[in-house]
Amino acid sequence: MGFRQGAVLASCSFFLGVLFICFFVDYRILHQPLTDDIIEDGFQFYATFFNAPPAIKALLHGFIGVGILGLVAKLHAWSDSAVLFDGSSLAAYVFAVAVYLSVTIPSLRTIVTPAEVVARADRIEAMRVLAAGNTIMMVVLGAILVLQGGQEYARRLELKELASAEKAGKDKLSAPVDTSAKDKKE
Numbered sequence: 001m002g003f004r005q006g007a008v009l010a011s012c013s014f015f016l017g018v019l020f021i022c023f024f025v026d027y028r029i030l031h032q033p034l035t036d037d038i039i040e041d042g043f044q045f046y047a048t049f050f051n052a053p054p055a056i057k058a059l060l061h062g063f064i065g066v067g068i069l070g071l072v073a074k075l076h077a078w079s080d081s082a083v084l085f086d087g088s089s090l091a092a093y094v095f096a097v098a099v100y101l102s103v104t105i106p107s108l109r110t111i112v113t114p115a116e117v118v119a120r121a122d123r124i125e126a127m128r129v130l131a132a133g134n135t136i137m138m139v140v141l142g143a144i145l146v147l148q149g150g151q152e153y154a155r156r157l158e159l160k161e162l163a164s165a166e167k168a169g170k171d172k173l174s175a176p177v178d179t180s181a182k183d184k185k186e
Helices: 003-031 036-050 054-075 080-112 120-174 180-185
Strands: none
Touching (some): 003 054, 003 080, 003 120, 036 080, 036 120, 054 080, 080 120
């Protein structure tokens, strides 16, 4: 595993960890009857998440860049493996970033800093949309990890096949040639 694949795996794993922490709240919002306790826990959790220090937000956004740079660098090799696995991973990663930018950030703003015209029901709906978006991002990032694992498996399988073919070729060349059958025909 090289630095480029390490960058991809690190960024995906980091965001899966962050989203897994959010999933403790998201699961209750999506799959349990909404009670005032669940709603208040969600508001409190996402307010803390949204009001994190700028260094935390810079770290999150920096890891987004590391993942994209790692995938683009891997795709730059332009082999069949890179096109299939890394191209698909890049498309999935861009989709996850698009969900983050179009769902997560606006929903967090609605939940934490609502406008005067936003009712409590709108904040609750924004929290449910945010939970669904987080779940979608978890699935997409998990798919990227599966694609990267598949690429590594295919690479190792290819090296194993090449080694066995090379060994068979050497064995064939180094095998003694039986000339007695040839002499008998003549």
